[in-house]
Amino acid sequence: MDIQPLLKMEKVSKNFPGVQALEQVDFEIYPGEILGLVGENGAGKSTLIKIISGVYAKNHGHIHFRGQSVDFRSPYESQAHGIATIYQELALIPHLSVCENVFLNREPRKMFGAVDFRKMRQQTEAILADLGVHISGHRLVKDLTIASQQMVEIAKAVSRNAYLVLMDEPTSSLSSKEVDALFNLMRRLKEKGVSVVFVSHRLEEVLRVVDRIIVMRDGHRVGTLSRTDANESKMIQMMVGREVGLFPKTEVPIGEPILELRNISGSNGVRDVNLKVHKGEIVGLAGLIGAGRTELARLICGADRRSEGVILIDGEEVQIKNPADAVRNGIGWVPEDRKHHGLVLDMDIKENTTLAILRRISNRFGTVSLRSEREIATHYRETLSIVTSGLSKAVKYLSGGNQQKVVLAKWLSTKPKILIVDEPTRGIDIGAKAEFHALMSKLAGEGLAILMISSEMPEIMGMSDRVVVMCQGRVTGEFKRGQLSQVEIMTSATKFLNLEADSTMPI
Amino acid sequence: MEKNTNIRSTESAKTFQPEESETLRQTIRRSLAVPQVVLFFIVIALLVIGGIINPRFLGVDNMKIVTRDIAILAIAAIGVGFPILTGGIDLSVGSVVGLGGVIVAYCMMNLLLPVWLSIILTLILALILGTFHGLFVTKLKMHGFLITLVTLGLARGFILVLTNAFPITGLPREFNTIGQGYVANLIPVPLVICVVIAMLAYYLLRFTYIGRQIYATGSNVDAARLSGVNVDARIILCYIFSVVCATIVGMIQAARLSIGHPAAGEGYELLAIAACILGGVSLMGGQGNIFGILVGAALIGTVQNAMVMLNINPYWHKIVISLVLLVAITLDYARRRRESMNR
Numbered sequence: 066m067d068i069q070p071l072l073k074m075e076k077v078s079k080n081f082p083g084v085q086a087l088e089q090v091d092f093e094i095y096p097g098e099i100l101g102l103v104g105e106n107g108a109g110k111s112t113l114i115k116i117i118s119g120v121y122a123k124n125h126g127h128i129h130f131r132g133q134s135v136d137f138r139s140p141y142e143s144q145a146h147g148i149a150t151i152y153q154e155l156a157l158i159p160h161l162s163v164c165e166n167v168f169l170n171r172e173p174r175k176m177f178g179a180v181d182f183r184k185m186r187q188q189t190e191a192i193l194a195d196l197g198v199h200i201s202g203h204r205l206v207k208d209l210t211i212a213s214q215q216m217v218e219i220a221k222a223v224s225r226n227a228y229l230v231l232m233d234e235p236t237s238s239l240s241s242k243e244v245d246a247l248f249n250l251m252r253r254l255k256e257k258g259v260s261v262v263f264v265s266h267r268l269e270e271v272l273r274v275v276d277r278i279i280v281m282r283d284g285h286r287v288g289t290l291s292r293t294d295a296n297e298s299k300m301i302q303m304m305v306g307r308e309v310g311l312f313p314k315t316e317v318p319i320g321e322p323i324l325e326l327r328n329i330s331g332s333n334g335v336r337d338v339n340l341k342v343h344k345g346e347i348v349g350l351a352g353l354i355g356a357g358r359t360e361l362a363r364l365i366c367g368a369d370r371r372s373e374g375v376i377l378i379d380g381e382e383v384q385i386k387n388p389a390d391a392v393r394n395g396i397g398w399v400p401e402d403r404k405h406h407g408l409v410l411d412m413d414i415k416e417n418t419t420l421a422i423l424r425r426i427s428n429r430f431g432t433v434s435l436r437s438e439r440e441i442a443t444h445y446r447e448t449l450s451i452v453t454s455g456l457s458k459a460v461k462y463l464s465g466g467n468q469q470k471v472v473l474a475k476w477l478s479t480k481p482k483i484l485i486v487d488e489p490t491r492g493i494d495i496g497a498k499a500e501f502h503a504l505m506s507k508l509a510g511e512g513l514a515i516l517m518i519s520s521e522m523p524e525i526m527g528m529s530d531r532v533v534v535m536c537q538g539r540v541t542g543e544f545k546r547g548q549l550s551q552v553e554i555m556t557s558a559t560k561f562l563n564l565e566a567d568s569t570m571p572i
Numbered sequence: 573m574e575k576n577t578n579i580r581s582t583e584s585a586k587t588f589q590p591e592e593s594e595t596l597r598q599t600i601r602r603s604l605a606v607p608q609v610v611l612f613f614i615v616i617a618l619l620v621i622g623g624i625i626n627p628r629f630l631g632v633d634n635m636k637i638v639t640r641d642i643a644i645l646a647i648a649a650i651g652v653g654f655p656i657l658t659g660g661i662d663l664s665v666g667s668v669v670g671l672g673g674v675i676v677a678y679c680m681m682n683l684l685l686p687v688w689l690s691i692i693l694t695l696i697l698a699l700i701l702g703t704f705h706g707l708f709v710t711k712l713k714m715h716g717f718l719i720t721l722v723t724l725g726l727a728r729g730f731i732l733v734l735t736n737a738f739p740i741t742g743l744p745r746e747f748n749t750i751g752q753g754y755v756a757n758l759i760p761v762p763l764v765i766c767v768v769i770a771m772l773a774y775y776l777l778r779f780t781y782i783g784r785q786i787y788a789t790g791s792n793v794d795a796a797r798l799s800g801v802n803v804d805a806r807i808i809l810c811y812i813f814s815v816v817c818a819t820i821v822g823m824i825q826a827a828r829l830s831i832g833h834p835a836a837g838e839g840y841e842l843l844a845i846a847a848c849i850l851g852g853v854s855l856m857g858g859q860g861n862i863f864g865i866l867v868g869a870a871l872i873g874t875v876q877n878a879m880v881m882l883n884i885n886p887y888w889h890k891i892v893i894s895l896v897l898l899v900a901i902t903l904d905y906a907r908r909r910r911e912s913m914n915r
Contacts, residue, residue, distance in 0.1 A: 406798050426781075427780065433779060
């Protein structure tokens, strides 16, 4: 190609204590190109992004941006050069409004330096409308769902008029409608000559939007594919160096109902939900972001207050007023946001594994049996194949897939009857994802009743014995395995949807 | 799949070896990476230097004073460490120290109650006050800073009303033992009380499920609650512990001077909180241990005593203590920054 690359990295290396995160990586992106960057977790994608944006300093190598040799020492420097970054972890300020976040540090001014709030709000809402979401610019970020926050983050980045936009897993919490809007936006950026680096685990999405794909594995660049020769299995093979089967839910006999919800309503938006989950069954809970699925899970687990309805376990009514009641009654919940709701990041693997059963492994003086703790943690490390150098490692140092396994270990150790998993494979690499699906299938086979919330259609279609669809807090459809159709699920999921309405839950 | 198992086996082999065959040198190196251990050596160094400049500093008489001072501060610091571990704070320590001393003196001298009953009544009062703090923090979701700030003023005011700002003097001799007495003519009684409290607190935090749940609550209250931890009960317990410890300090100080003094404990919350911070207790909650708090208290106690022994103008004492705190937290922040950059 004759065109000069917009950004070029030569033999860039980065090592952290004990880990070679990047080794002699060459990387280039051309003007007006959408580049897909794929690889398993730990392959070095995020590190690469963070070196470009100046969060990390490289150890070796050179970077050229727009023909100049650059060495960004902070995210601020890369922004000043015209590089906008959307990080995997959201970087919004919860107590500020949407528009204040979007225009943070470059607020439009009126006379005497006062902030022009009206202009700020109008521009923000225009950008968001471009993305296909309708969120009021005045709402506080902390009141939005994670998906909406993600859209705000994207709006913030694209409003900077950058030459290069780096997106590290922007779609992991978006619904398919929102993903479509984001892709349209990426194409429009491309038309304007802006380059986009798109990191994602959802390979089918990568194929839909990019021009070229760079595959990484273990800190190396292992290959480059143009869109025309790329397909999913080729990418997966390059990423993991082996073939992986996805969604292997095996048929198991379905038993009597374990969990039954009758007319459940709550102040968090859930309205009159009836639902049964049987022994050995995986019920997929589908719907758009904000349909009230996580909220339903919170009601079942006692995290939010239920205003009406009863919960039956094994046919008997149970009182669930707080999460402790739910744990006692055999309900486990692997939450969507594992870092905030699932794990105590500073604690180690064994401490997280036993967090919900501390009392059961303590003697009558309250002393925790460190021996049973080690035994239980070792057991789950083996059965769930948690990859770690030791059980005393703080979970914050584990990869997403292994963190998720620790959350799962925590709940399995309580010997639950019902497991609710909320977006179980979000932000997890392909290999771990397949492992996780196999695991859920095995657990169902052992008689666990599983309620699986997922926004990934292939996951819903592949894993569920039955799919229940929610929209605006209500159940709007139910499909058995064998009569599943993506179109019908989507129709149910948008049944009450008023297109003018906010895409988040009305509270 | 095969690749995964390989990684696991080699990794576990790597970590198991050093655990078993760690050389002395590695052990020293690893412990020097813990700031509290370094602090501990600084305390020792201070004692040695002080002893060289003024030999009386290391004499038995002065050591009795130093260890008693340190013990009293350590009790208050251990107490306030608990709310800090949950991510809260207790600002009422100083006023509660004063209140504890005055109440116990009032019970004995004005109500003419026996010593043991006065002590128990004072502790019950502490229990109620701590519960009150804890309920505000958990049920009203109020930050500990606010409710204990109210008590800071309220308790001091109550002391003044109760005593008319006059000290209650002439406390019974058997009561004074807890502040002035010695075990075997050598070990100050407050030091014994401190050791008992420290061991209890250490055991609670390190070995019981309650301690584990306190750390979990301080690190990530949502994850703890969703795992079925009775978060509210743990937080309330921590606030109770803080007030009870401060009350015990109040009684010891009253016994030491044989006076229930209305101004006792003024500003003591700063020393107690400083000891925790020096000892590595994170104000964000979830991090810190009893050993660190003890070392922090020892450092402050030693520096204060050294300044007396070296005839440093008392007006400078506060400045020196604050500068020690500034240096320690600056170094600690620099270290954390370095760690997060490397990660």
